[in-house]
Amino acid sequence: MYQIKPKRMIFRKLRLSIILIFTFAVLAVSCKNEKTPRTKPQQKLAKVAIKKPNNKPGATITTETLQFIHFEGNFDYWSCVFLDSKKDTIVLVTDSMISGRYKNRLFLVSYFTDTLYQAGDNDSKYTARRMSDFKLLKGKPFVKPITEQQVLHDVGNLPEVQSGADQVAIAERPTDEKNYYLVETGTHGEDNFSRFYMFRVYIYPNYEIRVYDPEKETDVSLAQWRKQ
Numbered sequence: 001m002y003q004i005k006p007k008r009m010i011f012r013k014l015r016l017s018i019i020l021i022f023t024f025a026v027l028a029v030s031c032k033n034e035k036t037p038r039t040k041p042q043q044k045l046a047k048v049a050i051k052k053p054n055n056k057p058g059a060t061i062t063t064e065t066l067q068f069i070h071f072e073g074n075f076d077y078w079s080c081v082f083l084d085s086k087k088d089t090i091v092l093v094t095d096s097m098i099s100g101r102y103k104n105r106l107f108l109v110s111y112f113t114d115t116l117y118q119a120g121d122n123d124s125k126y127t128a129r130r131m132s133d134f135k136l137l138k139g140k141p142f143v144k145p146i147t148e149q150q151v152l153h154d155v156g157n158l159p160e161v162q163s164g165a166d167q168v169a170i171a172e173r174p175t176d177e178k179n180y181y182l183v184e185t186g187t188h189g190e191d192n193f194s195r196f197y198m199f200r201v202y203i204y205p206n207y208e209i210r211v212y213d214p215e216k217e218t219d220v221s222l223a224q225w226r227k228q
Contacts, residue, residue, distance in 0.1 A: 059112035061132060066090060066109045067141045069204040070179050071098050076119045080131060081179075081204055082109065083142055089205035092131040100175065104145040106137040146203045148173075148181070154209060155183050155199050158222075165196040179204050182212065 066082035069089075080098055082090045092111050114130035117123045148170060155161060156168040165185035172182035181201040187194050198212040200219045210219040220228075 059114070059132070061110050061112050063108065063110040063133075065137060065139075066107055067143060068098055068102050068105055068107055070103070070174075071100065073097065074177060077116060077128075082107070083205075085142055087143055090129070092129050094131045096131075096134075098134070102136065104141045104143075106139045106141060108135045108137050110134070146207055151181050151183060151201045155185065155201065158209070161185050161197060167193075171198070174203060 064084065066084055068080065068082055070081040071094075072079045072081065077093045078095065078097065080092050080094050082092065084090055092109070093114065093116065098107075109131060110133040111129045111131045113127055115125055116128050116130075117125055152168050152170070161168065164187070166187050168183060168185050170181055171184045172178075174180060179202055181203070183199045183201055185196045185198070187196065198214055200210045200212045202208045202210065208221070210221055211225040212219045
């Protein structure tokens with residue numbers, strides 16, 4: 001049988017003691033950490049439907065209640081069309097899109113006068129009102145929204161339509177890119193539809209019925225059309 005010498009025995013006991021001391025220290029630290037309450041992970045905020053751009057430092061801010069009419073995103077700068085309490089049209093440059101589902105809703109809007117640049121070779125400057133903050137409000141709109149029933153009724157009551165059409169229908173509805181209804185009129189046969197006149201009915205900044213030429217993709221006022 002193999003016997004361990006005394007010196008080796010002492011060294012082995014010493015190494016075993018060090019291992020035990022280190023193990024107890026690790027367990028003590030682990031228990032202490034378990035008792036320390038863990039912080040809850042931060043929850044991500046849900047994206048809001050309406051963003052709020054930052055105000056321009058030093059700008060004079062005007063705040064008033066406005067009725068949202070239309071968002072226009074087809075030009076150099078985005079813009080939103082509103083009506084104020086006097087039913088006057090206010091166009092504000094914006095960095096944030098307002099969805100079409102908010103049409104005719106009231107907003108608390110803040111805006112300031114800003115310097116803009118006209119696209120082109122010279123980059124000419126001009127001033128315009130820029131929206132800096134907007135918040136959805138409850139309340140009745142300043143101007144009663146235009147309904148499809150009103151559009152169909154008004155087009156159908158035009159003398160020119162009544163003299164030659166028996167049907168008036170909505171062909172296209174307003175979107176975030178356009179501010180009018182496209183209305184077609186005509187007569188129904190047994191198995192066909194004969195188109196009579198087409199109209200664009202604008203809903204802002206003024207309610208207006210204009211005669212549409214689908215070949216030229218242009219429209220004219222009723223007064224101009226009747227003169228022709």
